Amino acid sequence: MARLPVDIPTLVKDFGPTLHRIPAGGWAHTIEDEKLVKTHCCFCGQQCGIQLRVHNNKIVGFEPWEDFPFNRGKLCPKGVKRYMQDEHPDRLKHPMQRVEGKGFEAISWDFALQRVSSEIRRIQDTYGKDAFAILTGASLTNEKAYLMGKFARVALQTANIDYNGRLCMVSAGAASKKVFGIDRSANPWSDIPKAKVILVAGANIAECAPITTDYIWQARENGAKLIILDPRMTPIARNADLFIPVRSGGDIGVFNGMLHVMIERGWIDRPFIDQHTVGFEQLAETVRKYTPEYAAKIAGVPPAMIVKAAELWGPAPTSFLMHSRGIEHHTKGVDNCIAAINLVVASGRIGREGCGYAMITGQGNGQGAREQGQKCDQLPGMRDIANPEHRRYIAGIWGVPEESIPQKGLSAIPLVEAIHDGKIKGLISICFNPAISLPDANFVREALEKLEFYVNIDFFLSDTARYADVVLAGSLMEEDEGTTTSVEGRVIRHRKVVAPPGEAREDWKILCDIADRLGHGDKFRYASPREIFEEMRIASKGGVSDYFGMSWERIEENNGLFWPCPEAGHPGTPRLYENGKFGHPDGKAHFIPIEWRPSAEMPDEEYPIILTTGRVVSQFLSGNQTRRIGSLVDQYSQPLCEIHPRLAEKLGIADGDFVKVESRRGNVVVRANLVKTIRPDTVFVPYHWPLDRSANNCTIRAIDPVSNIPEFKTCAVRVSKVNQPTDPIAMLEVQAGGIQ
Amino acid sequence: MMERAFFIDYSRCIGCQSCVQACAECDTHRGTSMIHLETIERRDSVQTAPQICMHCEDPICAQVCPADAIKKTPDGVVQSSLKPRCIGCSNCVLSCPFGVPKYLSNIDQMMKCDMCYDRSSVGKKPMCATVCPSGALTFTTMEEIQRTRQGIPINSWKFGAEEVKTKVYVMVPREVTRVDVDLVQIRTTAPALPKDPYDVALMLEEIQ
Amino acid sequence: MQKRIFPVTGSDTAHAMRWGAIAAFSLIVGIFLGSRGLRDFDPALVSYAGACVFTVFGLGYRYAMWLRRPPTRLYWYRGWQIFLEPRHFLRNAVHLGRIILRNIVLQRFIEKRSHLRWTAHWFLAWGCILAGAVTFPLSFGWIRFETAAHNQEIYRALLFGIPVGSFHLGTWIAEAAFNILDIAAVMVLIGIFFAMWRRGRDHGAMSVQQFSNDLIPLILLFAICVTGLFLTVSTHLMHGLHYIFLSQLHAVTVILTLLYLPFGKFFHIFQRPAQLGLDFYKRAGAEGPQAKCRRCGEEFRSQLHVEDLKTIQAALRIRYQMADGSHYQDICPQCRRKNVALIQDGLWKATSMSERGLL
Ligand code: SF4
Numbered sequence A: 001m002a003r004l005p006v007d008i009p010t011l012v013k014d015f016g017p018t019l020h021r022i023p024a025g026g027w028a029h030t031i032e033d034e035k036l037v038k039t040h041c042c043f044c045g046q047q048c049g050i051q052l053r054v055h056n057n058k059i060v061g062f063e064p065w066e067d068f069p070f071n072r073g074k075l076c077p078k079g080v081k082r083y084m085q086d087e088h089p090d091r092l093k094h095p096m097q098r099v100e101g102k103g104f105e106a107i108s109w110d111f112a113l114q115r116v117s118s119e120i121r122r123i124q125d126t127y128g129k130d131a132f133a134i135l136t137g138a139s140l141t142n143e144k145a146y147l148m149g150k151f152a153r154v155a156l157q158t159a160n161i162d163y164n165g166r167l168c169m170v171s172a173g174a175a176s177k178k179v180f181g182i183d184r185s186a187n188p189w190s191d192i193p194k195a196k197v198i199l200v201a202g203a204n205i206a207e208c209a210p211i212t213t214d215y216i217w218q219a220r221e222n223g224a225k226l227i228i229l230d231p232r233m234t235p236i237a238r239n240a241d242l243f244i245p246v247r248s249g250g251d252i253g254v255f256n257g258m259l260h261v262m263i264e265r266g267w268i269d270r271p272f273i274d275q276h277t278v279g280f281e282q283l284a285e286t287v288r289k290y291t292p293e294y295a296a297k298i299a300g301v302p303p304a305m306i307v308k309a310a311e312l313w314g315p316a317p318t319s320f321l322m323h324s325r326g327i328e329h330h331t332k333g334v335d336n337c338i339a340a341i342n343l344v345v346a347s348g349r350i351g352r353e354g355c356g357y358a359m360i361t362g363q364g365n366g367q368g369a370r371e372q373g374q375k376c377d378q379l380p381g382m383r384d385i386a387n388p389e390h391r392r393y394i395a396g397i398w399g400v401p402e403e404s405i406p407q408k409g410l411s412a413i414p415l416v417e418a419i420h421d422g423k424i425k426g427l428i429s430i431c432f433n434p435a436i437s438l439p440d441a442n443f444v445r446e447a448l449e450k451l452e453f454y455v456n457i458d459f460f461l462s463d464t465a466r467y468a469d470v471v472l473a474g475s476l477m478e479e480d481e482g483t484t485t486s487v488e489g490r491v492i493r494h495r496k497v498v499a500p501p502g503e504a505r506e507d508w509k510i511l512c513d514i515a516d517r518l519g520h521g522d523k524f525r526y527a528s529p530r531e532i533f534e535e536m537r538i539a540s541k542g543g544v545s546d547y548f549g550m551s552w553e554r555i556e557e558n559n560g561l562f563w564p565c566p567e568a569g570h571p572g573t574p575r576l577y578e579n580g581k582f583g584h585p586d587g588k589a590h591f592i593p594i595e596w597r598p599s600a601e602m603p604d605e606e607y608p609i610i611l612t613t614g615r616v617v618s619q620f621l622s623g624n625q626t627r628r629i630g631s632l633v634d635q636y637s638q639p640l641c642e643i644h645p646r647l648a649e650k651l652g653i654a655d656g657d658f659v660k661v662e663s664r665r666g667n668v669v670v671r672a673n674l675v676k677t678i679r680p681d682t683v684f685v686p687y688h689w690p691l692d693r694s695a696n697n698c699t700i701r702a703i704d705p706v707s708n709i710p711e712f713k714t715c716a717v718r719v720s721k722v723n724q725p726t727d728p729i730a731m732l733e734v735q736a737g738g739i740q
Numbered sequence B: 001m002m003e004r005a006f007f008i009d010y011s012r013c014i015g016c017q018s019c020v021q022a023c024a025e026c027d028t029h030r031g032t033s034m035i036h037l038e039t040i041e042r043r044d045s046v047q048t049a050p051q052i053c054m055h056c057e058d059p060i061c062a063q064v065c066p067a068d069a070i071k072k073t074p075d076g077v078v079q080s081s082l083k084p085r086c087i088g089c090s091n092c093v094l095s096c097p098f099g100v101p102k103y104l105s106n107i108d109q110m111m112k113c114d115m116c117y118d119r120s121s122v123g124k125k126p127m128c129a130t131v132c133p134s135g136a137l138t139f140t141t142m143e144e145i146q147r148t149r150q151g152i153p154i155n156s157w158k159f160g161a162e163e164v165k166t167k168v169y170v171m172v173p174r175e176v177t178r179v180d181v182d183l184v185q186i187r188t189t190a191p192a193l194p195k196d197p198y199d200v201a202l203m204l205e206e207i208q
Numbered sequence C: 001m002q003k004r005i006f007p008v009t010g011s012d013t014a015h016a017m018r019w020g021a022i023a024a025f026s027l028i029v030g031i032f033l034g035s036r037g038l039r040d041f042d043p044a045l046v047s048y049a050g051a052c053v054f055t056v057f058g059l060g061y062r063y064a065m066w067l068r069r070p071p072t073r074l075y076w077y078r079g080w081q082i083f084l085e086p087r088h089f090l091r092n093a094v095h096l097g098r099i100i101l102r103n104i105v106l107q108r109f110i111e112k113r114s115h116l117r118w119t120a121h122w123f124l125a126w127g128c129i130l131a132g133a134v135t136f137p138l139s140f141g142w143i144r145f146e147t148a149a150h151n152q153e154i155y156r157a158l159l160f161g162i163p164v165g166s167f168h169l170g171t172w173i174a175e176a177a178f179n180i181l182d183i184a185a186v187m188v189l190i191g192i193f194f195a196m197w198r199r200g201r202d203h204g205a206m207s208v209q210q211f212s213n214d215l216i217p218l219i220l221l222f223a224i225c226v227t228g229l230f231l232t233v234s235t236h237l238m239h240g241l242h243y244i245f246l247s248q249l250h251a252v253t254v255i256l257t258l259l260y261l262p263f264g265k266f267f268h269i270f271q272r273p274a275q276l277g278l279d280f281y282k283r284a285g286a287e288g289p290q291a292k293c294r295r296c297g298e299e300f301r302s303q304l305h306v307e308d309l310k311t312i313q314a315a316l317r318i319r320y321q322m323a324d325g326s327h328y329q330d331i332c333p334q335c336r337r338k339n340v341a342l343i344q345d346g347l348w349k350a351t352s353m354s355e356r357g358l359l
C-alpha cells in the first residue's frame, strides 16, 4: 500500500522540509569545552576534509581542516553549511509506520523490524525471491555499501539490487573499464596543475566539483590552456582559452573531429600506440570521415572550434582530460566517454606526471560505493557476478554456497519499470530518493504507488519516503563511522562525531537486525563498522579495487590511501597505468571506434527545444538534505529555467516570467532566467526540487544499453509563458516545491 | 611563521558563495556575512566577484565618520564600527572607494569585514580565504604568491585623483603597477573585451 | 550655509581650550549661583565638585575637538538646521520625543544587537544616570535635604534653595530616597555582571575587546559601586567602622572615573545624542530628491547626503573628482565593487588576448 497517507501539504507541515537557520547553541560562540573532529564532507565525491565543532555533544559549527591535502581547508557552500543538518527539527528520531489519512505514527523498533521482516517473507514466499528489491545509494560508506550487497545476496537472496550510482558514474566507469581495464580516475588531482592543456567535457566544475577549480586555475598559472565543452558557459568556461558550446549529445562530433585533425597533422604518439594499445587502425578508419565540417554539424558548433581544440590538445607536452555527467547522462553515455578517452590514449599522455585522465565523481562515495558489490552486476572488489570464479571467492568469504548467490539483477531504471509492471512487489531503499532523482518522475511516482510493501531507511522523510509503509530512522554520515573512496580513488576515514539522536540507529545496525529477523543473523554479526571493513578488505583481495593492504590506522596516518593496495606494506597507487601498463589482461589500452548516433528523443516540430538538466552549487542531488538548510536555500531558492534572450524573445518570454517547460511525459513550471550564456536551442533547469518543480517530470526514461544510465541531459521540450500557478503545491514554501 | 597577507584575484571567482556562507561563521560577526559577492550582470555573463575590506592604510571610511567610530588596529586591520559610537549615518558606506562597509538597519549600525579578527589576530587564516575553492581569495605569504602566480600583487589604487594604499593585495598582470579606476569607463563588460564576449549565440554565429 | 560650516579655521587646540574653559567656567558659575552663593554648598564634597570642574573642562575640550572634524561639524549644523526649520518645528519636536524614548530611554537599537548586550547596557546606563542625578546636584549644592522645622519626622528637599517636596520618615519614599545610591549601585553591578558574562563567553567579543577601552570602564564602575556599598554596610551594620577610610577610597574611585570620562569609552554618552540629529537628517534626505548612480542609474541615497559627502570629502582633501569631470561619489557602492572587479578582470583578459594575438 505504498501511497501517500495524506496530502502533500500535510506531510510538509509534519516533516518539512523546513529551513534550519540557527546552529545549536545560537550564533554567539564560546570556545570552552569545544571538541573538533576531523572528518569529511558528506556531500559530493570530492570528499573534502572538514572539522566539525562539537559542544555538549551537539554539532555547533565547523572549522576548516587545512592539513588535509586534497582540499587544504577549501570547501564549497554545501560543505560550510552541512553542519546545519545536525540538530535539525525535521530529523527522524524513531521508526514510523504509515497511517491512512493521518500520515505517520511512531512505532517501536521491535514492531518495525518484525513488520518489515514478515512482509519480506510474505512477498518473497508469494511472488519469489526477486519480487523484493533493494535500491541503495552512492553516498553510503564503503562498509555500508558492502553490507547492502551482502544483505541482498545473503539475507534476501534477491537478484534485484541496484543503486543511484546508476544515475551517476556508470557510463564513465564502463568506458574506463573498456578502454583502460580499470574503473577509476587514473590520476591524483596533484597531476592537474602540471598539465599544459586541460580538456573538461560536460563538467560544471565550479558548481559540481568546486574544489577542482583551484587545481585548474593553478594549471593556468603554470601556463596551461583550457578547453571546455558545455552547452552552457559555466563559470570555469568564462576563463577558458577555448569554450566550445557543444549541443547536448554532440560531443562525439568534437572528440572524433579532434582526433581526425590530430591524425592528419601527426599529433599522435605512434610509438606509444604501437607498444601499449590495440585497435588504433579501426579507430583511425572510423574518424576519417569526421572532418571538422562533418564533426561540426554533429556538435552544432563552428568547425574552427574543433580545429582549434585539436591544435591546443594535439601537440601539448602534457595534458589532462576530465569529464562528468554532461557527456555521461546520455543513451550513448559510454560511447561519449570512450570517444573522449581515445583522445588521451592516442596522445600517449597517460600514466605520467602531469598526464592523465579523470572522471569527476558526483556522489559522496561515488567511487567506493560502486566497488563493494551493491551494483546489480557486481560483487565486492568490483568482481563480476557472472564470473564463477569471482562468485566462488565471495561465497567463501560470506560462508554461503555459491549457488545461493543470485545472478545479475535489474539495474535501477528497469527495476522501477518492473515495479510499475507489478513484477516487483516489495522494496527496501536507503540513501536514494528516486521520486526526484529518476527521470520521468510521473512514472516513478506511479510505480511507487504500486508497491505492496515499501520500507525506507532515512534520516529525513524524503520525497520518496512519503510513500513508505515503514520508515526506519537511520543515521547521518557524522553519526556513524567508516570509509569512503574519493574522486581520486583515495580511501578516507569518516569519523563518528555524535550519536544518532533519539531512537535513530546506525544504518548498518538496522540492516543487521533485519537480516537477523530473516534468520541470517549468523552472517551479520558485526560489533562495529570496522569489522565490516575488515571483512570487506578481504573480500576485495585480488579484485580490481583491492583494499586488502589497508587498515583504518594506515588510512588515517596517510590522509587516505589510493587503491589498489594489495598488501600491508603497499603504499597505495595514486597514479594508475604508469609505464603504459593498463588494466586489461593483455596490459594494453583498447581503442574502441565510436560512431555518433542521435539521442533517444531529438527536438522536432512539436517539441523543438532541447532540455538539459544539472545542478547548482548550493544544492545537492535530490535536496533531501540541502533543501532543509536555510542559508543554502537562500542562495538559490527555486529552480529557474535558463533561456537565451533570442529564444525567449521568439517565445514572448521576459526575464522572471513563469514558464512551463513541457515534454511528452510531463512538465515543470518555473521562472525564466534570461541569460546569453546558454545555446539558443537549449534550455536548462536544475533538478534538485520536488513535485511540480521537478525537472525530471520532463526527462526521458531512455537508458544507455551498456551502462543503463538515463538520458538526463537531452530531451525535447516546448516552452511557453504561463500565469503564476496558485495550486496547493505552488503555494508551499520553495524548498518544498512551491514557487515564488 | 612568515607574515601572511590577503590576496584577491577577482578573475578567478566562480560565484560559489562559499565565502559568503563561511563569513557568517566567523566569531566576530557570527550569523552575519560581511563579504560582498557581486554577480556582475547575469544576463550577459557568469562573472562574479567577491569584495572584502581592503584595509586601507588611511581609511577613508574612518576619515568621514562623524562619530570617530572606525578604528584601525596596530596590525593594520580596520575594524567594524565601535558599537557605542556608531550612529548609523552611512557616511562610511557611501565613501569607501571599494564599497565595503555595510549598514545594518535593524541594529542601526555599520559593520564590515574585519579580516576575521578573532582568527587573523591569532595567526589563523580568515574564513573566506580558507574556504574559497577558486583561490580568488587567498591568505598566504608574499613568497608563496610570487612563486605560484603569473601576475603580481599590487596595493596601489587611484580613484579620481585620490591615491589609496591598501593592506590587501590584488593580483594583476605583471606590467601593472597601480590600478587607476578613473582611466576606465564604467560599463557592464570588462573594458578590454569586445561587446558581449560571453554571448553563446554570437559564438555560434561565427561559422566560417 | 556651506560657507558657515567650512572651512574650519584657526588652531584646533586653542579653539578646544576655549570651549573647555567656557564649560568649566559655566559650571563654576552654576555652582556658585545654584548653591545660593555657596550657602548650600557642602564643603565635604568639595573634592567631587572640583573634579567635576576638571571633567567639564575636558568634555568641553573634547566636544569642541570632535565638532571640528568635518563630518561631525557638518552633521551638527545640518541637524540643527533641519530641526529648527520653523515650518516643521512642531512635528520635529514631537518626533524628537519619540526617538528620545526609543533610542535613549529604551535603547532599542542595542536590544537588536543582542539581548544580553542590551540588558547589560540598560542596567549600566540607568544605574549611572540615577546615581548621577542625585550626586551631581548634591555635590554642587543644588539640592539639599533638611528636616522640617516643625517635625523631625518630615524631610524636605530643596532645589536651589526652593522647597520642591517633602516626605515622612518611614515611608517607602524615604527608604528609596536614602538608599537611592545603593539601588543605583546594585543596578550597575547587575549590568557589570551581564557585561562580563558576555565578554567572558562570546569568542567574537573577546577577540576584539581592548583592556583600556572595554574593561577599564567596567572596573572603574565596579570600584565605585563596591566602595559605595561598603559605606552603607559600614554605616548600618558595622557602626561606622573604617568609615573615613572607605569614604576616601570611594572618593578616589569616583574622581578617577570623572577624570576618565571625557577621554575613554564614557565619552559616547555625550556623542550618542548625535544619533537624534541624524534621525532628522535622514528624514529630510528621504523626503527630498534622491541621487542616482552614474553607472547603474538606480537611486542609492538622498541627494542631500551625497552632496554633503562631497563637501566633507573636499574639507578632508579626499580627491574623488574623476578626469572626465565627474565625481566618484556619484557611483553607488555596489557599482564600485563591480567596477573594480571588472577592471581587474579586464586587465587579465587584455593580457590573454594580446597573447593570443587578438589585440
Ligand atoms: S560538497 Fe563536495 S566540494 Fe563541497 S565541501 Fe562537500 S565535498 Fe567539498
Ligand code: SF4
Pocket (backbone or CB within 6 Å): B012, B013, B014, B015, B016, B017, B018, B019, B020, B037, B048, B049, B050, B131, B132, B133, B134, B135, B136, B137
Ligand atoms: S568562495 Fe571564492 S570562488 Fe566562491 S564566490 Fe567566494 S570568492 Fe568567489
Ligand code: SF4
Pocket (backbone or CB within 6 Å): B061, B064, B065, B066, B067, B068, B069, B070, B081, B082, B085, B086, B087, B088, B089, B090, B091, B092, B093, B101, B103, B109, B110
Ligand atoms: S555609519 Fe557609523 S561607522 Fe559609518 S560613518 Fe556613520 S557613524 Fe561612522
